Amino acid sequence: MPDLDLGESIPPHTAHAVSVSLPTWKSNIGYEEGEDWVVGRMTTGYPRFFIHRSIQEFAADIVARVGAKASKAFLFPNRQIAARCVSFVKARAPPAVAASLDTVHLVLDTTQPGAGALASLNPAISAVLGSQDAFSFLKQYWQHTGDGVSSRRAEFCHALLKNGLLRLDDGATGPVSPTSAKPCRGPKRYQRPSSMDTTAKHVSPDREGVAAPDLQETSRFLEERFGRNLDVSFVQPAKSAIKRRIAGALRTDSELSRAAPPDHEMEFNTRGVVNLREEDIYLFPCGMSAIFNSHRALLSTRGNMKSINFGFPYVDTLKILEKFGPGVVFYGYGSESDLDDLEKHLQAGERFLALFCEFPGNPLLTCPNLTRIRQLADRYDFAVVVDETIGTFANVNVLPFADIVVSSLTKIFSGDANVMGGSAILNPNSRYYESLKNWARTAGGLDEDTYWPEDVMFLERNSRDFVSRIDRTNANAEAICDVLRQSPVVKTIFYPKYNETQANYEACKLPNAGYGGLISVVLRRPEQAVAFYDAIQTAKGPSLGTNFTLTSPYVLLAHYQELDWAEGFGVERDLIRISVGLEETEHIVNVFRGALKVAEESTAASQEQ
Incomplete structure (x- = not known):
């Protein structure tokens, strides 16, 4: 998909796409600088950084109905997460900003006809x-933790709100008061929220979009919304699969069955752990949510100790360890000499909560010595927490x-780039297993189960051919x-x-x-990197693990405000990251040959000048 316009969703015409087209080097800089010629044309973006337009519209509607005119709203799937967000902001914001915070809880109004379904x-x-001044603090929590609502949940719940099926959870029994745009009382069929007008008009109603139910047609709405493609009775089987x-x-790769899978099936797994059970695997709305909640679990069960971030990390992992809890010791190279230094500190009596690492790392694709780390x-x-997103569990067993x-299922496990997801596995042979499992069963633990059913169904369907796609x-x-x-x-x-x-x-x-589908490359001169990126005939935008090749000037996007810091760990600012897709091999190889030729010619042209 090389011919995507600036700001178009990737994949194109996809209402819940997780990437956006930034087709030139200059457009990536414009995005980071917040320039309107880029940001103003973006129909979507990576969901933790760009708040989906359907979420923005729902939040604005809530503010209009119950909030102050100047306030902003961030949406979460339950009151426990909202409370954690409030605590985070109050601990960091000035008193006047913290005082502006309020929470609103919307729940299904079961007194309405058909709501029980x-x-x-x-x-x-x-x-x-919160006030306008609270926005940056609220956005930090949203971005770092990944615990905000998904765009599909927002669409669905906004439709319910418009039709009087959600109410304030404050002891009242009626629906939230509508704004001047009152819902019609006549029969309704399909109605798309205006937030999706920019993208959903191109999308088949079988795949994306949202229906808004009339109070008298809830059952019909459910049948048409879920019955043909996303039968809610399959949600639990989908999670199991x-x-x-x-x-x-x-x-x-067969179709789902409502029948429970045999227990002994889990004994024969590629993880090499015969006592691993389905109940040891937890699903989350995205990969960062899996990392954040794993960190929460360890803090709650092991005590308030610093963690170790070993190796150059994905940006928000380090932010989580820095901002939630007592802090982090950062070993940015993830080398043997870093392990030597860590061992000296351990021998001197220092103690840590956990070591977090990626296998391989992003974007340098280096791998920590897990054997030695496990021994230490x-x-x-x-504890040892390993992010296997890039290696994938079809290639490596960590x-x-x-x-x-932990893993981001948004990436190659899904492949279609139209749904977010994350997972965490508790090793049943860990010394911390029992305490983690006990904590997980408590309110607010890993069993919060905030993964929206529609997202579950899309992820299950997308992942059926995961292993064969990895081979390609x-x-x-x-x-x-x-x-x-x-x-x-x-x-x-x-490359590993x-x-x-x-x-x-x-x-x-x-x-x-x-060895996986992610490559990073540094060209010899900055102008060559720009020429190569501008010329490459692939999709160009954030994210990775897509079924199509996706190219990105990764360091610009992830570390634009800290480029010198990143270069101090060998992560050069002109690095280009390539997420390899499923194209015919000869075709994609020729695409890269062509871009490299343009990069060579750019050098000759600059020398002539």
């Missing part, structure tokens, strides 16, 4: 309202080395690496097969698996 969906919303795929125990953790009593394994991206990535390695304009390639930490990757690599 919606109860199993738990269509609740908790809004945190997703968890078993994550465990490497489900070996079929056992000796000095700290669970034997970890107490908790592995092969395509190696073919692209071969082209990059032969180019005179390429300075450095980052060629990094100095390859042995660490091999220690966790599954038999007959590959």
Whole structure:
């Protein structure tokens, strides 16, 4: 999909896309600078950074109905999360800003005809309202934790609010007072919220969009919204199927069944842990939510200790460890010498909550020495949390080395780039397993289950061919690496097969698996990087793990305000990250050859000048 306009959703015409087209180097800088010629054209963006327009409209409607004119609202799936957001802001904001905070809870009005049919969906919303000055603090919580509502939940619940099926949870029995735009009382069929007018008009109603139910037609609405494609009776089987795929125990791509899967199926999994159970795998609205709640779990069960961030991290992982709890010790290289230094501190008596790392890391694709980390953790009593998003559990098995394994299911597990998701696995052989499981069963623990049913159904459907897609991206990535390695304009390639930490990757690599679909490359001159990026005929935007090749000037997007800091850890500002897709190998290789040729010609042109 090379011919996408600036600001168009990726994939195009997809109401819940998780990426957005930034087709030139200049447009990426414009986005980071907040320039209107870029931001004003964006129909969507990566959901934790760009608040989806359907969420924005719902929040504005809530403010208009119950809030002050100058206030902003951030939406969360339950009151516990909203309360955590309020606590976060109050601990950091000036007193006047903290005093502006308020919460509004909307729940299903079961007194309305047909509302009982919606109860199993738990269509609740908790809004945190604050002044304009509170926006940046609220946005921090939203972005770092990933615990905000999904765009599908917002669409659905907003439709219910418009039709009088949600009420304030304040002891009142009636619906929330409507604004001047009162819902029609005549028969209704399908009605799309205006928030989606910019994208949903191109989308088949079978796949995306939202229907708004009339009070008299709730049953019909449910049938038409879910019955043909997203039958709510399949939500629990879908969750089960997703968890078993994550465990490497489900070996079929067949349609869902309402029948419970056999218990013994989990014994035969690719994780090499025969006592792993489906109940040890938790689903979250996105990958950062899995990381954040794993950190919460460890703080609650192990005490208030600093954590270790080992290796150059995805940006919000480090922010979580810095801002939630007593702090973090950062080892940005993730090298053997960093482990030597850590061991000295441990020997001197320092103690830590947990070590968080990625396998491989993003964007340098280096791998920490999990064998040595596990030995240190056992000796000095700290937990190990491994993010396997980039390696993927079809290529590597890190669970034997970890107490908790987290992953963003938004990426290659889904592939279609139209739904968010995350997971956390508790290793049943961990010394912390029982305390974590006990905490998970309590209110506000890992069992909050805030993953919206529609998102569950889309993720299950998308992930059925996950393993076969991994095989294809592995092969395509190696073919692209071969082209990059032969180019005179390429300075450095980052890929697990060629990094100095390859042995660490091999220690966790599954038999007959590959090295993943993510490559980072640095060209020899900045102008070459710009020419290459502008010329490459792939989709260009944030995110990774898509079924199509997606290219991004990753460091500009992730670390624009801290480029010098990133370069201090070997992460160069002109680095280009390539998420390899499922295209025909010969085609995608030629695409890269063409862009490299343009980069070479840009050097010759600049020398002539």
